Amino acid sequence: MAQIYISVGSSINREHYITQGLHAIADAFNIHFSKLILSSLYESEAVGFAGAPFYNMVVGLHCSQSIKQVTKILRDIEFAHGRSENAQKYSPRTLDxxxxxxxxxILESPAQIPRAEICTNAFVLWPLxxxxxxxxxxxxxxxxxxxWQQYDKESQQLNIVNNCW
Known part of the structure; x- marks a missing residue:
């Protein structure tokens, strides 16, 4: 069983899509919701574009799927929850x-592992x-x-939000 960590974000109907995303992750990996490792929920400004603030968090779980299967599962969950197949990188999201x-x-394909954003974005590093x-x-x-202790915390502002699950 592999230990994986997933960044979860939303800037559209945020509480709804974060909650739906968490349940979809549990269902897709056949894990009881209570077995997910959940960070606090954070609010951050959009990064890379002017847009509504995001809710972000990190989820940990054990899975038997390959990295290729995991990336497909996550994309399928995004699409099932309103993400457009033509979505641009820096744009509002129902679920990311x-x-x-x-x-x-350590991989570059089928996904960059570890993801570079771990060290560049507070909304990934703090919850991780x-x-x-x-x-x-x-x-x-x-x-x-x-x-996280070494991270320049003035570069991106985060606020902890009450958990919605």
């Missing part, structure tokens, strides 16, 4: 699911450091807690 980590693999504080980044060889 990105695999961050798959065990300690919350759910996997002692886990080490497979390239940087530092824990996510260490990386």
């Amino acid at each position: 699911l990105d695999i961050l980590l798959y065990d300690d693999l 450091s919350e759910v996997a504080p002692t886990l080490c980044h497979p390239v940087l060889k530092k824990s996510y807690q260490e990386l």
Whole structure:
């Protein structure tokens, strides 16, 4: 069983799509919802474009699927929850699911693992450091807690939102 971490985000009907996304992840991986490792829910400004604020969090789980299967499952969940197949990279989203980590693999395809956004975006690093504080980044060889402590917290503002699940 692989340990994976997934970034979950939404800027459209945020609470609804985050909740729906979490349940869809549990269903797709045949895991009881209570077995998901859930970070706090954070609100952040849109990054890369002017738009409504996002809700973001990180989910951890164990799965038996390959990295290729996981990426397909996540895309299928996004499409089932209103994401357009023509969605541009920096645009509003009903649901955005990105695999961050798959065990300690280092890959470029079928997905970039570990995802570069872990170290560049507070809305990824802070929740990841919350759910996997002692886990080490497979390239940087530092824990996510260490990386969060070293992160320039003035560069992106985050607010913790009450959990919606």
